[in-house]
Amino acid sequence: MADCPSVTDAEHVTDTRYPQLPLPEPAAWKALLALCTGFFMILLDQTIVAVATPDFQEHLGADYNQVIWVTSVYLLTFAVPLLVTGRLGDRFGPKNVYCVGMVVFTLSSLWCGLSENVGQLIAARAVQGLGAALLTPQTMAVINRVFARERRGAAMGAWGATASLSTLTGPVLGGVITEYVGWEWIFFVNVPIGVLSVIAVMVWVPAIRTSSRRIDPLSVLLSMVSVFLLVFALQQGEKEHWTWWIWIMVAVAVLLFAAFVRQQVVAESAGRDPLMPLSLFEVRNFTLGNIGITAMGFAVASIPLPITMYYQQVHGLSPLGAGLMMIPQAATSLVLSPLVGRLSDRYSARRFGAFGFTVLAASIVGMTVVMSTGVSHYWTVVALVGLGVGNSFVWAPNSASTMRDLSPHQMGVGSGVYNQTRQLGSVLGTAGVGAVMQWRLTVTDPGSAFGQAILLAAGVILVGTVTSLMSRDTYGVSGDRRVPAGRDDRRADGRADTGTAR
Template sequence: MRALGGAASKWGGLVALLAGFFVLLLDTTIVAVASPRIQADLGGDVAALFWVTAGYLLAFSVPLLVAGRLGDLFDPKRVYLVGMAAFAVSSALCGLAPTIEWLIAFRILQGLAAAAMSPQPLTLIRRLFNEDERGRAFGIWGSVAAAATLLGPILGGLLTASLDWRWIFLVNVPLCAIAVVMGIRLIPGSPGGVARFDLIGAALSTAGLTLLVWALLSWDALSLPAAAIAVALLVGFWIRERGQGADALAPLRLYRSSGYLNASIAMASLGATVLAMALPIMLYLQEERGFGPFEAAVALAPDAVVAILLSPPAGRWVDRVGGRRPATLGMSLLAVSLLLMGLVVVSGLNPWWITVGAALLGAANAMAWSPLSAIAMASVDPDAAGGASGLFNTVRQVGAVAGVAVTGAILAALAARPVLAFGVVFGFILLVAVGGVVAAFRLPARVRAAASV
């Protein structure tokens, strides 16, 4: 498939997509630093404060499959811009929330809007760029993601300290408005598809994923039965999808492609391990080694800094040599960085060695993100790109939720023996990372070698 438009329109469209993506990721990381002020202002217990973030995560994770398919049917540009406008409105509502309960409700709306936006850029980048340019585009994409991750806590701290916690949400409104105007002018549209929307499949997947993600986040007495029901619903969804052909909500046939299957496994591993390691590292540095919040953030800052610097050249490397070598190197660096940080935590080495592990983690993100995304999207037919993107994002997001949930459960169960708890946690995430290395090694040698399904 040839890319649409000339060089100026391609890169202008990418800038418009990155503007919206930056706002989405900024809001994912900006909230944590303001949590104490939110609780002091609105009240509520720790459980309510937890659901300010967990509610967003739940609403963001569950509808990704549906959102990807809607992009196929109604044009990814249109769905993306509607999601961006809804994100602006829900952000304003969050900033005006009178109670903690209303804030949780508005955060859920914000998560739904983010889910509508999230799968569309992968589809649009596939449309905008030829195969030999996508690595560079995804590399720039990864650099912006790292910048948003780095700037989120900093901007959140500045806004909360100088103005009020409400501005961490209100600042999204003008940023979204700029992104919408840019998107209307610069992102190319399409007439959409003609396939039928599978309402039964949407109901099964939404109910199953809701129960699964809720069970992973909650870890209470109802989690096990909820997870069992979720598995039954998702099995029913799989059976339903097998008979839908071109109308499938999630094109599971894509897993016949080695490129799409192994890119999905590796990306889930990357998402799970990167998020899972953040909590134990922060707990270790602040509770065991006496770091303040700012010092702990500085110790992990090399992750984002290195990713910002390396993502664009890593993307160009993918265009030259294909995806397997960069992805395998990136996932291997991920395993090495986790091993190093785990040794620091368990062995009591100088805690500033964690900065070296964080730098390696940034290099891993830069090397792995671009080829995994590029190979996954090169493995699909153009008409199924939205569904493929939704499925790819869903696997990554559920993997991340599962990683965080298992890590939290281990830390809670072994709270009386912190050294053992940290050791078990890093053993678990290192095992997940090794699985990602194996998946990356099994990728096609070149992006264009991933046959269309």
């Protein structure tokens, strides 16, 4: 890769190895389809595992802590390297890194299914998380490069619909597989999808110019160690009763992150490529969008477990029955996401996002009321539809608004930062809601405990409402809206972008 022209010195030079970006519309949609196949598989894996957890706990003779680590180790190895893997896409090409990540994820899925004890399963899930970390940032980086500015909202809408489809398919498929085939097949199902994804990406996703600048190694070390310490401390805090050494880990993580930020300035001044250029955060919508997606990750990762446990432990539903109850949320989001994505290219993405975050918070409160009052669980359908509406109004508008004003050579690192903040939000949510749930289970009935636990997510999600309202409107389609002073609206091909912002 060393002989590839860098973004900085060859961005406007015609090179037959690299197609002109953005791609023509049909080619861009083919690339999106290929990438969404892998994105679908990752999300499908997470939802299937949640439904099948009680089954493999019984078959592998695992205790509660071991079961928690089947999920926690995946989140750990997924979250820790995301900044680095985003930059690897810039250095070696997002297409190449995506394919490597998909191969790792597929092979480790096979290993998960073949595991003979819970220790092997935890190890395989750790490798699986690493594969997911390699491929996830590349998806958004490619989408924001191959689509013209005025079509990125529509593309993100399709991306959000893929997430909804996996949410719809996962619980149902997981319930069917667990009850009628065996828990091993919740992992084996990834293998054919992974093979299909690699083939599609090789054929339909274009090669993209890479950067030849050397990434600062100290930045990599500081980033990974600080994130590891923080995530591990949050995951183990409740189990260890938040003892003194947990808080020491948190403090060290904060200090190392401060050193990491300082190192970005040093690396840039020395001519090395900073792992996370601080100039990214000079873009107002990028900063606010990352705060919003952290809140979204908090809610999305934390509320499914209390809800599915409520269905199974309070109302006696089977894993399949619990999965079927989640259909209204996923179906609503699946229908609305593409429409909202297209509309966010023409209208105010920030207002869409604020509406979505607010509906999510209100729906979680509604879910709490139903779960805590002992009424029929079928009343949760109303709240689940609200969750579907909120999801569809957050994913595409927030993603498009966050990434739209970045320059092409910032897309890889920007995607890495965006995905890492989302994953950190997921870890915080899992730890926070899990701690509240365990606390409330000791003092009240299970239905009330599960309902009260998710109220924490409702409070956090309102942060997204505030950040959406604070952001500036960005539009994909040109009109009479003015471009803010000082913003460079040149694309990688040297032509002026038609989109504007205010």
